Amino acid sequence: MRLFKDAKYSFMAGRRRAYIASAVLIGIGIASIALHGGLEYGVDFTGGTLVQVEFNEQMNAADLRSVVEEAGFAGAAIQSFGGEREYLIRLQTFEEIAGQGEVERVLDALSAAFGEDGYTVQRVEAVGPKVGSELQRKAVLAILMSFVLTLIYLAFRFEWRFGVAAVVATIHDILITFGFISLVGIEITLGTVAAILTIVGYSLNDTIVVFDRIRENLRKKRKEPYETTLNRSINETLPRTVLTSGTTLVTLLALFLFGGSVIRPFAMVLILGVLIGTYSSIFVASPALLEIEEYGRRRAKAQRAHAAGA
Amino acid sequence: MFSTVRARIILIAVLLLFCGWALLPKEGPTGERESALKLGLDLQGGMHLAVEIDDPDGSLDAAAKADAIARTLTTIRNRINEFGVREPTIQRVGAERIVVELAGIDDPERAKSIVERTAFLEFKIVRAGEEFRRALPRIDRIIVREIGAENLEAVPILEPETPAGLPELLQGADSANAEQDADAAADTATSGAGPDTATSGAGPDTAATGAGPDTTTAETGEQELRPLTALLLESGQVGQFLVSEQDIPTAERYLALEAVRDAIPRGSELKWGVEPIAGGADSYRTLYVLEDEPLLTGEDLADAGPAARDPTFNQPYVPFETTRRGARKFERGTSRHVGDLMAIVLDNKVQSAPVIRQTLGRRAQIEMGTGSSLQEAQDLALVLRAGALPQPIRIVEERSVGPSLGADSVRQGKFAFAIGIIAVLVLMVAYYRVAGVMAVIALGVFVVLLLGGLAGLGATLTLPGIAGIILSIGMAVDANVLIFERIREELEDGKTPRTAVDTGFEAALSAIVDANLTTLITAIILFQFGTGPVRGFAVTLVIGILASFFTAIYVTRTLFMIYLDRRAAGAPINI
Numbered sequence: 001m002r003l004f005k006d007a008k009y010s011f012m013a014g015r016r017r018a019y020i021a022s023a024v025l026i027g028i029g030i031a032s033i034a035l036h037g038g039l040e041y042g043v044d045f046t047g048g049t050l051v052q053v054e055f056n057e058q059m060n061a062a063d064l065r066s067v068v069e070e071a072g073f074a075g076a077a078i079q080s081f082g083g084e085r086e087y088l089i090r091l092q093t094f095e096e097i098a099g100q101g102e103v104e105r106v107l108d109a110l111s112a113a114f115g116e117d118g119y120t121v122q123r124v125e126a127v128g129p130k131v132g133s134e135l136q137r138k139a140v141l142a143i144l145m146s147f148v149l150t151l152i153y154l155a156f157r158f159e160w161r162f163g164v165a166a167v168v169a170t171i172h173d174i175l176i177t178f179g180f181i182s183l184v185g186i187e188i189t190l191g192t193v194a195a196i197l198t199i200v201g202y203s204l205n206d207t208i209v210v211f212d213r214i215r216e217n218l219r220k221k222r223k224e225p226y227e228t229t230l231n232r233s234i235n236e237t238l239p240r241t242v243l244t245s246g247t248t249l250v251t252l253l254a255l256f257l258f259g260g261s262v263i264r265p266f267a268m269v270l271i272l273g274v275l276i277g278t279y280s281s282i283f284v285a286s287p288a289l290l291e292i293e294e295y296g297r298r299r300a301k302a303q304r305a306h307a308a309g310a
Numbered sequence: 311m312f313s314t315v316r317a318r319i320i321l322i323a324v325l326l327l328f329c330g331w332a333l334l335p336k337e338g339p340t341g342e343r344e345s346a347l348k349l350g351l352d353l354q355g356g357m358h359l360a361v362e363i364d365d366p367d368g369s370l371d372a373a374a375k376a377d378a379i380a381r382t383l384t385t386i387r388n389r390i391n392e393f394g395v396r397e398p399t400i401q402r403v404g405a406e407r408i409v410v411e412l413a414g415i416d417d418p419e420r421a422k423s424i425v426e427r428t429a430f431l432e433f434k435i436v437r438a439g440e441e442f443r444r445a446l447p448r449i450d451r452i453i454v455r456e457i458g459a460e461n462l463e464a465v466p467i468l469e470p471e472t473p474a475g476l477p478e479l480l481q482g483a484d485s486a487n488a489e490q491d492a493d494a495a496a497d498t499a500t501s502g503a504g505p506d507t508a509t510s511g512a513g514p515d516t517a518a519t520g521a522g523p524d525t526t527t528a529e530t531g532e533q534e535l536r537p538l539t540a541l542l543l544e545s546g547q548v549g550q551f552l553v554s555e556q557d558i559p560t561a562e563r564y565l566a567l568e569a570v571r572d573a574i575p576r577g578s579e580l581k582w583g584v585e586p587i588a589g590g591a592d593s594y595r596t597l598y599v600l601e602d603e604p605l606l607t608g609e610d611l612a613d614a615g616p617a618a619r620d621p622t623f624n625q626p627y628v629p630f631e632t633t634r635r636g637a638r639k640f641e642r643g644t645s646r647h648v649g650d651l652m653a654i655v656l657d658n659k660v661q662s663a664p665v666i667r668q669t670l671g672r673r674a675q676i677e678m679g680t681g682s683s684l685q686e687a688q689d690l691a692l693v694l695r696a697g698a699l700p701q702p703i704r705i706v707e708e709r710s711v712g713p714s715l716g717a718d719s720v721r722q723g724k725f726a727f728a729i730g731i732i733a734v735l736v737l738m739v740a741y742y743r744v745a746g747v748m749a750v751i752a753l754g755v756f757v758v759l760l761l762g763g764l765a766g767l768g769a770t771l772t773l774p775g776i777a778g779i780i781l782s783i784g785m786a787v788d789a790n791v792l793i794f795e796r797i798r799e800e801l802e803d804g805k806t807p808r809t810a811v812d813t814g815f816e817a818a819l820s821a822i823v824d825a826n827l828t829t830l831i832t833a834i835i836l837f838q839f840g841t842g843p844v845r846g847f848a849v850t851l852v853i854g855i856l857a858s859f860f861t862a863i864y865v866t867r868t869l870f871m872i873y874l875d876r877r878a879a880g881a882p883i884n885i
Contacts, residue, residue, distance in 0.1 A: 126709070255781075
């Protein structure tokens with residue numbers, strides 16, 4: 001079987017449309033984030049308490065809410081988690097009152113209302129504000145560091161232009177991913193940040209394969225415009241791009257469908273990331289390279305004109 | 311190196327055998343066979359706790375803190391060893407934090423209380439309390455001065471049934487009268503026409519002098535405001551007061567005042583009882599007046615337990631044995647106080663206050679309240695044996711996963727893994743035919759290397775780690791795809807199969823190296839940044855990248871060599 005044999009799409013000609021598409025996607029994302037009043041951070045970053053409980057019998061969310069509220073947690077968020085028996089109880093706070101933490105007090109209230117054996121605690125995540133802000137700082141640092149290091153690596157292995165173009169594409173991917181996260185209502189947790197960093201890795205991977213081919217074709221020194229070289233390189237690597245995205249997507253789809261509810265948001269972010277990463281290596285990274293090249297050429301021309309005039 | 315096919319096959323076989331061996335179930339320390347892949351807390355269920363020294367006012371300097379952390383680490387280790395958890399992780403992270411990871415425990419809340427408890431034990435004599443009673447009016451005045459009379463309104467002033475001691479009652483009657491006077495004075499003041507003003511005429515100046523009598527009434531008012539006394543009910547027991555549960559926060563606020571602490575008679579201190587006492591519809595706590603010097607502390611204990619239940623009173627107790635030095639101290643202390651009450655104070659709360667019937671020596675027991683369970687008594691014995699924490703600690707992070715959720719995750723992860731592999735297999739064989747089969751064989755080798763590598767390095771498999779494995783299966787074929795596509799291109803350019811394969815591998819190499827290295831960079835950053843599960847994800851990514859690099863370049867190349875050798879000379883290759 002052979003897909004995209006001798007493909008000759010002129011990707012660069014359509015780059016303006018791709019810019020608009022990207023701008024619209026990013027715009028929708030930013031609008032969603034703005035409308036939601038910022039991104040929704042999980043307890044990992046804000047500090048707070050999350051308790052996932054499974055009841056032996058079907059449980060009404062309103063009943064559960066009233067029990068939790070009576071225990072003194074008026075601001076608690078109750079969320080059904082894959083069924084009528086399983087719930088997430090989310091509290092903004094993490095503190096000890098009279099030697100009892102939030103978790104103990106919530107569980108005491110549940111035991112009093114539904115019996116000690118009426119439920120099972122599936123998961124507890126309680127993070128103090130200090131740890132939360134530490135994790136926040138670390139996450140931002142990790143994302144920035146991955147930028148800087150890959151930029152350095154690419155500048156070293158290729159040219160600085162390639163590095164800049166790759167980082168532009170990566171930022172593009174991250175912006176769209178954050179927008180999507182906000183739109184779908186996924187919380188930002190440690191897992192989400194890991195997924196985003198993985199997307200950064202995947203998107204770079206994809207971009208580099210195209211860039212590697214561009215570099216190779218540039219070395220052949222054909223008498224052709226830069227744009228043509230870019231188009232040729234993308235077309236030549238197109239079968240690989242599609243096939244690798246395909247195999248990665250089917251595995252992620254398996255993870256999304258069968259991996260269970262805890263991993264599902266993580267898989268969802270990765271699926272979107274692979275799609276965006278593939279799109280961006282063709283429609284963002286390579287055009288960015290072209291724009292940088294043309295900008296350099298225009299400047300050189302202007303300088304020559306300036307020199308000639310002087 | 312290893313340029314001959316035979317040598318390559320041997321190398322691959324050795325690696326496979328090694329990884330396969332690493333994956334075999336091993337005899338665990340308990341004798342049972344365990345899976346070689348160590349499962350993370352999120353997969354086998356368990357608890358992760360991060361604790362720090364509780365030092366809200368920053369009174370500890372760095373050296374004291376470091377010392378406290380080191381001693382806390384040892385104590386927590388001892389306690390967990392006594393508690394009996396398989397392969398616990400108890401380690402210091404950074405300068406100020408201790409991380410405790412306990413796998414496969416079924417009662418995380420209990421484990422938490424064992425870690426968290428300071429377990430600072432003291433035996434103190436209960437004072438008669440007369441001295442404290444005498445100091446009460448002064449303490450009340452101090453509270454009024456510190457907090458301000460206007461802020462005390464929530465507290466009911468002078469309930470008639472309050473301090474029921476005879477002198478207090480008399481005084482209470484007095485102050486009730488005085489209060490009426492004060493109210494009257496206040497009324498006149500608000501009406502704006504005090505008797506003084508009436509006689510000496512109106513005017514701003516006179517208004518100022520008119521403040522004179524107001525001040526005096528305020529003073530008498532101050533005497534009548536009895537914020538603390540109003541909260542204390544007589545218990546009928548020596549040196550013990552009762553405070554209604556709802557008043558406890560208020561009482562604690564008063565007692566926390568610096569000036570109030572200074573006003574408590576020398577040698578005495580106040581401690582709350584641990585058990586609520588039901589009285590009618592209300593529930594009360596005991597406030598004990600204790601000698602501040604303990605007769606004995608937990609440091610003097612040599613052993614504690616096993617806990618048992620007193621058959622007559624149905625009350626659990628923990629027998630203990632003191633050290634030789636402790637025994638002398640205890641004898642000396644208790645011999646002077648036969649007939650007095652001795653409070654057993656654990657973490658600043660009075661557990662119980664039994665009567666000293668005779669001089670106590672080496673052996674004695676801690677009586678827990680009737681509301682305690684035998685398990686609580688056993689846990690107390692455990693923490694007493696392991697020793698007290700040098701400073702109270704505070705939990706800054708708690709994560710736990712129930713065993714059933716973890717088992718679900720493993721089952722679902724395995725299933726997703728199988729489906730993912732089958733899907734990739736179908737895609738590759740459909741697309742590349744014979745070469746696709748080679749890629750699939752390489753993928754099989756990849757999976758064994760990845761899992762064997764994880765097991766061999768003793769890495770922990772976490773839920774995001776499973777996701778990482780599944781993701782890396784999708785990505786592992788990337789290198790093969792790059793190579794195969796390149797070979798196809800070379801064949802189209804009219805090269806012979808052998809040269810096409812050689813050039814294909816060489817030309818694809820730079821892209822494979824660059825792509826893998828950048829992913830490796832992000833994986834290493836993830837490792838640095840992450841804790842627990844995320845770290846597990848990073849580890850699988852790193853091993854996955856290395857394994858896929860090896861299988862794509864080396865294993866597939868070997869398979870191609872075999873394929874090229876076996877094919878009839880000049881026949882086309884199926885790619």
